Amino acid sequence: MDIEIVRNRFIKHFDGTTGSVYASPGRINLIGEHTDYNGGFVFPGAIDKGMIAEIKPNGTQKVLAYSIDLKDFVEFGLEEKDAPKASWAKYIFGVCREMIKRGVKVEGFNTAFSGDVPLGAGMSSSAALESTYAFALNDLFGENKIDKFELAKVGQATEHNYVGVNCGIMDQFASVFGKAGSLIRLDCRSLEYKYFPFNPIGYKLVLLDSVVKHELASSAYNKRRQSCETVVAALQKKHPHIEFLRDADMKMLAEVKDQVNAEDYMRAEYVIEEIQRVLDVCDALEKGDYETVGKKMYETHHGLSKLYEVSCEELDFLNDIAKKNGVTGSRVMGGGFGGCTINLVKDNLYDTFIADAKESFNAKFGHDPKVYDVVVSDGSRKLL
Numbered sequence: 216m217d218i219e220i221v222r223n224r225f226i227k228h229f230d231g232t233t234g235s236v237y238a239s240p241g242r243i244n245l246i247g248e249h250t251d252y253n254g255g256f257v258f259p260g261a262i263d264k265g266m267i268a269e270i271k272p273n274g275t276q277k278v279l280a281y282s283i284d285l286k287d288f289v290e291f292g293l294e295e296k297d298a299p300k301a302s303w304a305k306y307i308f309g310v311c312r313e314m315i316k317r318g319v320k321v322e323g324f325n326t327a328f329s330g331d332v333p334l335g336a337g338m339s340s341s342a343a344l345e346s347t348y349a350f351a352l353n354d355l356f357g358e359n360k361i362d363k364f365e366l367a368k369v370g371q372a373t374e375h376n377y378v379g380v381n382c383g384i385m386d387q388f389a390s391v392f393g394k395a396g397s398l399i400r401l402d403c404r405s406l407e408y409k410y411f412p413f414n415p416i417g418y419k420l421v422l423l424d425s426v427v428k429h430e431l432a433s434s435a436y437n438k439r440r441q442s443c444e445t446v447v448a449a450l451q452k453k454h455p456h457i458e459f460l461r462d463a464d465m466k467m468l469a470e471v472k473d474q475v476n477a478e479d480y481m482r483a484e485y486v487i488e489e490i491q492r493v494l495d496v497c498d499a500l501e502k503g504d505y506e507t508v509g510k511k512m513y514e515t516h517h518g519l520s521k522l523y524e525v526s527c528e529e530l531d532f533l534n535d536i537a538k539k540n541g542v543t544g545s546r547v548m549g550g551g552f553g554g555c556t557i558n559l560v561k562d563n564l565y566d567t568f569i570a571d572a573k574e575s576f577n578a579k580f581g582h583d584p585k586v587y588d589v590v591v592s593d594g595s596r597k598l599l
């Protein structure tokens with residue numbers, strides 16, 4: 216993230232004056248995938264890659280927005296009918312609208328932004344963008360009256376209402392609440408959270424980006440969520456207290472086996488197991504038991520690949536290479552359908568693992584995976 220680039224472009228693109236500068240990060244997630252919209256647990260942390268935006272109120276009712284990375288300029292009004300066509304601008308527009316719905320008197324502004332979260336890599340560049348603007352508009356137009364949870368919900372509601380992805384709260388929560396050096400266990404039903412200092416001595420956390428992003432990922436994502444809701448509806452007939460899959464166990468699930476289709480059943484099976492794995496990983500971390508953490512990560516990968524079916528050939532291949540190299544834990548990270556694996560690897564195995572992953576992946580798919588070392592960092596903030 217380069218603040219100088221943003222400032223220079225802002226000055227050049229607009230009237231030569233400067234505004235305020237805000238930043239929000241992308242995220243990793245150690246374990247707990249597709250559990251957030253099922254009322255379960257997640258275990259994310261913010262990273263040292265994110266979005267930076269410079270913003271200055273312009274005294275009109277128009278937003279003039281410049282995407283530095285895409286070299287694209289868009290102008291839009293602040294009413295519902297003014298939705299921009301450019302997909303990147305929909306995020307900023309959606310955040311404006313969601314802040315207005317929450318009583319913030321958003322007015323027109325000039326803005327330029329840039330980011331270094333790789334797009335489509337499962338590190339939540341979109342949450343970084345939403346959180347940056349939610350945090351900024353709260354500061355510039357809302358006297359910071361909206362609390363941090365509500366800022367995360369502004370980002371989530373933007374996805375639901377202006378982007379068309381029925382996501383959970385994990386990405387926006389991690390982006391807003393991130394803390395350097397700590398992962399955060401979040402209970403997505405109660406929204407209780409706890410910071411876990413994460414500094415595994417003798418291990419590294421590394422992301423391998425397959426650089427594939429599959430089309431229709433968002434409709435496939437929404438379909439997964441629908442499967443979970445279908446199973447909840449079946450479970451409720453006998454157990455009316457069940458609100459989310461979080462409230463069910465495998466015994467209850469078995470009771471409805473012949474009332475739901477095989478695919479929905481597999482999806483629910485994965486989710487119920489995954490929610491438990493997050494808790495197991497937290498226990499293991501507190502004991503410094505990284506072997507168990509890693510074992511659970513492999514179990515998650517298996518579930519995401521075979522039951523939830525959100526992996527792909529490239530990610531399964533990277534997972535196999537990790538296993539072959541004795542990597543402690545590895546799994547597809549984020550929503551899936553392309554993107555990254557997250558790998559917990561012993562320091563002394565790191566170099567050979569990365570070299571083998573690059574060589575074998577390139578031999579099979581014709582290009583190298585990208586490698587990102589993870590630095591767990593702070594959440595949304597004002598920079599200038």
Ligand code: GLA
Nearest residue numbers: 248249382383384385549550
């Ligand atoms: C995406 C969504 C999150 C979460 C993950 C999967 O990143 O935005 O809400 O569901 O997928 O864990």
